[in-house]
Amino acid sequence: MQKKWVLLIAVAATVIVLDQWSKYVVLRELTTAFDASDAFSERLRIFTSNAPSPGFDGYHFRGKRSVSVSDSFLRLRYAENPGAAFGLFRGLPEGLRGPLFHLVSIGAVFLILHYFRKLSGSREEVWAVAGLPLVLGGAIGNYLCRLSRGFVIDFIDAHWKDDPSLVWPSFNVADSAIVVGVALLVIDSFVRKETKDKKVAALEPAK
Numbered sequence: 001m002q003k004k005w006v007l008l009i010a011v012a013a014t015v016i017v018l019d020q021w022s023k024y025v026v027l028r029e030l031t032t033a034f035d036a037s038d039a040f041s042e043r044l045r046i047f048t049s050n051a052p053s054p055g056f057d058g059y060h061f062r063g064k065r066s067v068s069v070s071d072s073f074l075r076l077r078y079a080e081n082p083g084a085a086f087g088l089f090r091g092l093p094e095g096l097r098g099p100l101f102h103l104v105s106i107g108a109v110f111l112i113l114h115y116f117r118k119l120s121g122s123r124e125e126v127w128a129v130a131g132l133p134l135v136l137g138g139a140i141g142n143y144l145c146r147l148s149r150g151f152v153i154d155f156i157d158a159h160w161k162d163d164p165s166l167v168w169p170s171f172n173v174a175d176s177a178i179v180v181g182v183a184l185l186v187i188d189s190f191v192r193k194e195t196k197d198k199k200v201a202a203l204e205p206a207k
Helices: 003-030 040-048 094-117 123-149 173-203
Strands: 067-070 074-081 152-158
Touching (some): 003 123, 123 173
Antiparallel strands (some): 067 074
């Protein structure tokens, strides 16, 4: 197996495991989802099964506390996101949103694998080789949430002081991996364009 495929599997799997583990911990520590269940097997069943009906606040699981990492910048708080990353398209009707996200998620996985397969593993492609596994792992991590319970668990709240207009939409580990991966792909596009321009310039006859 080529090294790039080993890297793809290792990085994507690490992102998925970290993402699912963090969401499990959030349900355990920040909600009442597991309060009546002592056995790990029962907690795991709750984590991977359909969520109960929403409560008065619209959430399927009731939050019980939040953790302030920094009073002015960051806190951990349970949130549910039926939309895409950072809450995009959460307002779409369920009958449209569900099939759309299934189609987009599966399509994204196949597109990433197709693009990754075409990479030669050259030095110029290092940003793409690093970025695509992060996007793949993040996409699968969030898709597992949608398959099991129909929404994604978010818990990272970035904010500035107590200003409600300066609050970033809640996100999770999978979202973070996707953002970092996309940033690396943007860098890759610039690096490879510059390399291509230099090669073209080298082939042009001197004036």
